[in-house]
Amino acid sequence: MIMCGIRLSNRAQIYHPLNNKRREIRLLHVSPRQKNRELIQCHLSAASLDDRPVYEALSYAWGDPRARKSIELCGRPFRVRKNLWTALKAIHLSDTSRTIWIDAICINQDDKEERSQQVKLMREVYRGAEKVIAWLGDDTDDVEHAFGVIEAMSDFPNLHFDPEIPPHHDLAVLEPESIESLVRFLNRDWWKRVWTFQEMALAFRLEIRCSRRTLTGEKLAAARESFWNHNTCCYSAYSGEYPGDPIADLDKYFSPLTRMYQYANMTDDFVFPSIMATFRQRQCTNPQDKVYGYLGLAFGRFRSFVEPNYNKDPGLVFEETALRIMEKIGSLGPFSLLEGPKSNDIICPSWVPTWEEFEHDFLFEAHYLRFSWLITFNACRQKSLDMSLLCQGKLKVRGVIVDRIVSDARVPPSHPIKHQTPIFDQWRALARCSNAPYVDPRSTREEAFWLTLLNGSLHEGRRRVPEPEDGEASSTANEVNETNLAREDLSRPANEDRTVLPVHGSAGTPPPPEEVDSRQWHSWWVFMHSPSDFLDLEGLQFNTCVTAATVNRKFFMTAEGWMGTGPPTARQNDMVVVLNGGLVPYVLRPTWSEMSHAGTTYSEFTILGDCYVHGIMYGEAMDRLDAGVYTEQEFVLV
Numbered sequence: 001m002i003m004c005g006i007r008l009s010n011r012a013q014i015y016h017p018l019n020n021k022r023r024e025i026r027l028l029h030v031s032p033r034q035k036n037r038e039l040i041q042c043h044l045s046a047a048s049l050d051d052r053p054v055y056e057a058l059s060y061a062w063g064d065p066r067a068r069k070s071i072e073l074c075g076r077p078f079r080v081r082k083n084l085w086t087a088l089k090a091i092h093l094s095d096t097s098r099t100i101w102i103d104a105i106c107i108n109q110d111d112k113e114e115r116s117q118q119v120k121l122m123r124e125v126y127r128g129a130e131k132v133i134a135w136l137g138d139d140t141d142d143v144e145h146a147f148g149v150i151e152a153m154s155d156f157p158n159l160h161f162d163p164e165i166p167p168h169h170d171l172a173v174l175e176p177e178s179i180e181s182l183v184r185f186l187n188r189d190w191w192k193r194v195w196t197f198q199e200m201a202l203a204f205r206l207e208i209r210c211s212r213r214t215l216t217g218e219k220l221a222a223a224r225e226s227f228w229n230h231n232t233c234c235y236s237a238y239s240g241e242y243p244g245d246p247i248a249d250l251d252k253y254f255s256p257l258t259r260m261y262q263y264a265n266m267t268d269d270f271v272f273p274s275i276m277a278t279f280r281q282r283q284c285t286n287p288q289d290k291v292y293g294y295l296g297l298a299f300g301r302f303r304s305f306v307e308p309n310y311n312k313d314p315g316l317v318f319e320e321t322a323l324r325i326m327e328k329i330g331s332l333g334p335f336s337l338l339e340g341p342k343s344n345d346i347i348c349p350s351w352v353p354t355w356e357e358f359e360h361d362f363l364f365e366a367h368y369l370r371f372s373w374l375i376t377f378n379a380c381r382q383k384s385l386d387m388s389l390l391c392q393g394k395l396k397v398r399g400v401i402v403d404r405i406v407s408d409a410r411v412p413p414s415h416p417i418k419h420q421t422p423i424f425d426q427w428r429a430l431a432r433c434s435n436a437p438y439v440d441p442r443s444t445r446e447e448a449f450w451l452t453l454l455n456g457s458l459h460e461g462r463r464r465v466p467e468p469e470d471g472e473a474s475s476t477a478n479e480v481n482e483t484n485l486a487r488e489d490l491s492r493p494a495n496e497d498r499t500v501l502p503v504h505g506s507a508g509t510p511p512p513p514e515e516v517d518s519r520q521w522h523s524w525w526v527f528m529h530s531p532s533d534f535l536d537l538e539g540l541q542f543n544t545c546v547t548a549a550t551v552n553r554k555f556f557m558t559a560e561g562w563m564g565t566g567p568p569t570a571r572q573n574d575m576v577v578v579l580n581g582g583l584v585p586y587v588l589r590p591t592w593s594e595m596s597h598a599g600t601t602y603s604e605f606t607i608l609g610d611c612y613v614h615g616i617m618y619g620e621a622m623d624r625l626d627a628g629v630y631t632e633q634e635f636v637l638v
Contacts, residue, residue, distance in 0.1 A: 014044065014074045015108040020117050022048040025125060026106040027055050030088060030098040040071040040088050042078075044106065049124050057101045057129035059199035060087055060136075061189035062285070073105065080104060087135040090211050100133075101125055103195075112310040119308040123202060123296035132203035136190045139211030145181035147215050149173055154222035161234040179250070186253035194284040194293035197275075201264035202296055221261055227254045252361075269300030273325045277337055277371060281357045281364050287314035287346055290355040291321050301328050315348035316392075322352045323389060330385050332397070332582040336374055338609040339367050339552075339567060349393040350606035351637040362551070369548035373457050377583045381619030385581030390597045394604070395637045399579035400630040402613065402621055403558035405587070410554040410568055417547045421528045424453075427555040431563050439561045440615030448614045450521040452563050454542070455549035455612040549612070558613075566611030575605075576613055577635070578621040584610045585617075588635065595636060602636040 018024040024046050031041040047053040063083035070077050071088065080088075084104055091098060107118045126132060152159070152173045160168040172178065190196050200206060206217030227250065263275050275294050284293055292308045305324045306317070322334045337353040340363075346354050358364040386398040409426045431449040438448040520542045527535055527543075535543060553565040558576060566576075566587045575588045588605040595602055624630045 014076065018046060023050055023121060024048050025101065025121060027053060027099050028102055028105050030092060030100065032096055033092050033094045040092060042071055043074050049121065049128060055099045055101050055129060056131045056133060057126055058087060059132055059134045059196050060084065061193050086138060091133065101129065116308045116310050119292050126199050126202035127204060131205045131207055132199060134190060134200060134206060134208045136188050136208060136210050139213045142181040142184050143210040143213055145178045146185035147213060149178050149182045150215060150219060150223045153226040154219045157226040161230055165233065183249060183253055192283055194282045194289050197260055197279055197282065198294055198296040200260065224254060224257050224261055228258065267299050269302065270329060272298040272302040276355060280355055283357065288317045291317055314346050318348050318354055319352045332579055335586055335607060336371055336610045349638055351395055366548045366551040373455060374583050377617045378619055379578045379584050379617055379621060380580055380582050381622040383580040383622060390636065393638060394595065396634055397579050397637060398632060398634050399577050400621055400625050400632055402576040402578060402585060402616055403560045403562055405556045405570060405572055405574045406559045408554050408556040408570060411550045418528060424528060430557055448563055452565060452612065452614045453549060454545045455565065456617060457545040457549060562613050562615060564611050564613035567609035569608050576611065578616065585613050587611050591638065602634060604636045604638045607637050
């Protein structure tokens with residue numbers, strides 16, 4: 001029998017057992033190049049991390065499993081994927097051997113027990129390396145141009161990208177060919193894989209390499225900073241004046257890069273679950289790696305909170321992960337990550353996120369922005385998390401039923417939003433907009449409708465963004481703020497006093513609707529029904545928030561008259577609930593099944609995801625509970 005390109009009998013001779021107690025790893029020794037010899041010669045040795053061995057580490061995208069080339073490993077032929085073989089050829093020294101750690105060779109990939117043990121050591125492996133070489137593939141003309149742009153941004157951070165603003169970069173840097181090369185470089189597979197993020201984040205020294213062309217991690221970081229410092233004055237203006245120009249498109253690629261650098265420098269207790277949410281679009285071969293691939297960045301109470309085990313079904317891994325996160329952060333934050341596709345290959349309960357990638361990046365970006373708004377709400381007020389796992393897959397939670405959905409309409413997941421005007425007209429008709437009082441008499445039906453379109457984001461967002469320091473681009477404040485939100489939204493216990501946050505009033509107090517000028521709403525509504533594509537800055541902000549709040553979401557009305565937006569799968573007779581430990585309401589669907597546990601019978605429900613319901617986002621449901629209008633009850637989620 002042959003696996004991974006070598007016979008099992010040979011594998012046993014190559015891969016001797018490692019001593020886990022000594023934290024042993026294998027190191028690959030690449031022999032010097034020999035003339036007239038095509039085959040790369042290597043051998044393995046075992047080393048204890050406790051002895052601080054000297055080595056480098058390779059970070060790369062594995063690539064096509066069907067494309068393979070041979071090397072010589074411990075005197076025997078060994079097949080590796082072409083991308084790795086190309087990397088080995090490039091780093092192959094002519095006069096001396098090279099000691100390097102490479103996961104595909106140094107770990108016996110056919111031994112799940114060994115893989116599970118070695119994953120626990122990834123933080124130490126990459127932190128202990130003298131240098132991490134990020135292999136991004138072969139050198140091309142694209143790379144020369146891309147590296148030239150990055151070096152120009154790094155070396156001359158005060159120069160502008162807009163040729164109308166002096167002093168600006170050399171025109172050769174601003175040529176579409178150069179910018180398109182940078183875009184293609186930032187779109188290479190390495191930037192899209194799960195494992196490469198922590199490998200970059202943990203590197204003591206990072207070297208980005210394409211064939212024999214190199215770029216330091218410091219240069220890339222400086223280029224990223226330069227981009228954000230010029231975002232408002234150069235790129236945003238460029239985007240408005242020259243839509244479709246490659247310069248205007250750079251934000252799409254620098255935003256993920258920015259998140260990489262920001263999270264790479266965070267070491268607080270609660271950063272881990274937000275990393276999983278922020279980098280959800282990254283890809284991996286094994287589903288379990290959506291969790292295991294970030295464990296090297298888990299600190300404090302999250303360190304070792306999940307035991308890697310590749311023998312465990314992915315659905316069980318995700319269930320255990322969701323449960324442990326909720327226990328440690330004291331809230332139902334993961335319930336806000338249920339949106340998105342679910343593979344039939346992964347079987348898990350409705351309350352467990354499977355972390356699969358969204359089909360389109362703009363769907364993820366809208367979801368990500370909604371996710372960042374979580375900390376502005378406090379639907380359960382001071383009600384602490386109250387949950388227990390009755391048996392595998394069945395989670396008992398407590399809360400109140402707010403109402404039942406009686407009508408709904410959905411915005412299709414398409415872009416741009418202006419194409420959805422007929423759907424918004426349908427929404428407004430469903431809401432019966434007028435100056436009549438809403439269910440919550442603090443708003444009229446008209447105000448409640450447009451605040452629902454915003455998901456309460458615009459007025460809260462204004463408070464969350466700090467004023468920039470003198471000389472600092474305002475985009476940097478937005479950039480930093482976005483990450484602070486993302487790191488806090490899952491991590492803040494639902495019963496924690498949130499008055500320390502820079503938001504309006506005390507916990508559970510909604511901002512008055514007049515804080516968002518209704519003229520913005522009317523201006524935006526006129527824009528949606530006019531042939532013009534022009535919006536002023538405030539109108540653009542309003543449009544951005546509406547886009548994020550409504551893309552791939554369903555508008556609904558409840559029997560009592562509450563209006564909200566929620567999961568696209570919501571339908572009539574689903575229930576809006578507020579659960580203890582939940583910052584926002586959720587949509588549940590009765591299964592009409594029951595279960596018995598310890599002599600008690602419980603009704604079972606599936607959870608579709610979170611929702612925004614205007615008038616119950618700040619603890620109002622708990623007021624009704626205290627007044628005897630609602631009754632607290634238990635739900636079993638399956």
